[in-house]
Amino acid sequence: MQRKNRPAVDPAIAPQQGVTRDGQPLSYNRAPAADLAPWVARLYVTKVQAPADYTLACGLLNDTAFIRVQLAGKWRADTATGRVFSENEAMFFGPQSRRMPIAVTGSFISVGLALRPGACTALGGPRMGEFLDRVVPTGAVATPSERIVEMLDPAGSPEDWLLALEGMIREQVRQVDGRLPDPVTVMFEEITFRDPGMSVTTAAAECGVDRRKLERVISRDFGMPPKQVLRRARALDMASHLRGVADRNEGDEIALRYYDESHLIHEFTDLLGMSPRQFVKTPQPLLTLTLESRQARRLEALHRLQPGAPRPWE
Structure with a gap:
């Protein structure tokens, strides 16, 4: 499936980390240090200039929990438990x-890190099902917000900030003696990247467990049943393709995960709140940033992209 139009771009903002060939905003994002790879999915820094009175309305759809430190800007999120406001604060975002x-x-x-599915379970953190579609200050689940903000020197570089966050997670790993996420969760995460059109029964067989155990483990570590996780992964790959932050050679394969166009429109609209055509025409800068970071992680996890190498959309 080829994109029929260039994705819309918000002209009022200026991302300081550059843009894709289609003009979509980019963040500075990278893989974690090797010793943290079992627990941390990705780290990022996003710096965007905009008029002081300009409000950017967008959205997020993430497949894993995040710690996000909002160092500048006045933020608002419409969560499962109501509207949340944030400014100069560290927040825990459950998956959406x-x-x-x-x-x-x-x-x-915004500075932050994505936790891999199963990381919170291994580290003795919150249960994902209790924080699905929720945003809370980090003190509600782990390290107090003010302590995390103090770790990030305002004069530091983006890489300095990410190293500080890695140090925080490294200490949490040490406290649990390096307990690893469940191997079933690790294998299922790889399936969501490689073949999210797979049936739950086939996925259970690939993970070496029966369907009931897969349902139990994935609901615990992803916060949702495996069928919903796979459905979301399909939509995220399609959204990435439509926003121009995916490997263009995958377009047809991504489209074939849907039975037909009506199936695509129904699922996409249900999860993204708009049709694919509307999605292309509507600026989505914040969502595009998170999609780009996830696609880089996905391609690296599938060994189709070396960490630090140029990405297909750059």
Whole structure:
């Protein structure tokens, strides 16, 4: 499936980390240090300039939990438990089952890391099902927000900030003696990247467990049943393709995961809140940033992209 139009771009913002060939915003994002790879999926820094009175309304749809430190900008999220406001604060974002409306006013800086599915279970953190579609200050689940903000020197570089976050997670890993995520969760995460059109029964067989155990483990570590996780992964890959932050050679394969166009429109609209055509025409800068980071992680996990190598959309 080829994109019929260039994805819309918000002209009011200026991403400081550059843009894709299609003009979509980029963040500075990278894989974690090798010793943290079992627990950390990705780290990022996003710095965007915008008029002080300009409010960017967008959304997020993430397949894993995040710790996000909002160093600049006034943030608002419409969560499962109501509207949440944030400014100069570290927040814990549970994974999202559907697009979560997000808005930020003024120029903004966001620093954070994505936790791999199963990491919170291994590290003795929150249960994903209890934080699905929720946003809370980090002190509600682990390290107090003010302590994390203090770790990040305002004069430091983006890489300095990410190293500080890695140090925080490294200490948590040490406290649990390096307990690893469940191997079933690790294998299922790989399936969501490689073949999210797979049936749950086939996925259970690939993971070496019966369907009931797969349902139990994935609901615990992803916060949703495996069928919903696979459905979301399909939508995320399609959204990445439509926004121009995916390997263009995968377009037909991504489209074939849907039975037909009506199936695509129904699932995409249910999860993203708009049709694929509307999605292409509507600027989605925050969502595009998270999609780009996930696609880089996905291609690296599938050994189709070396960490630090140029990405197909750059």
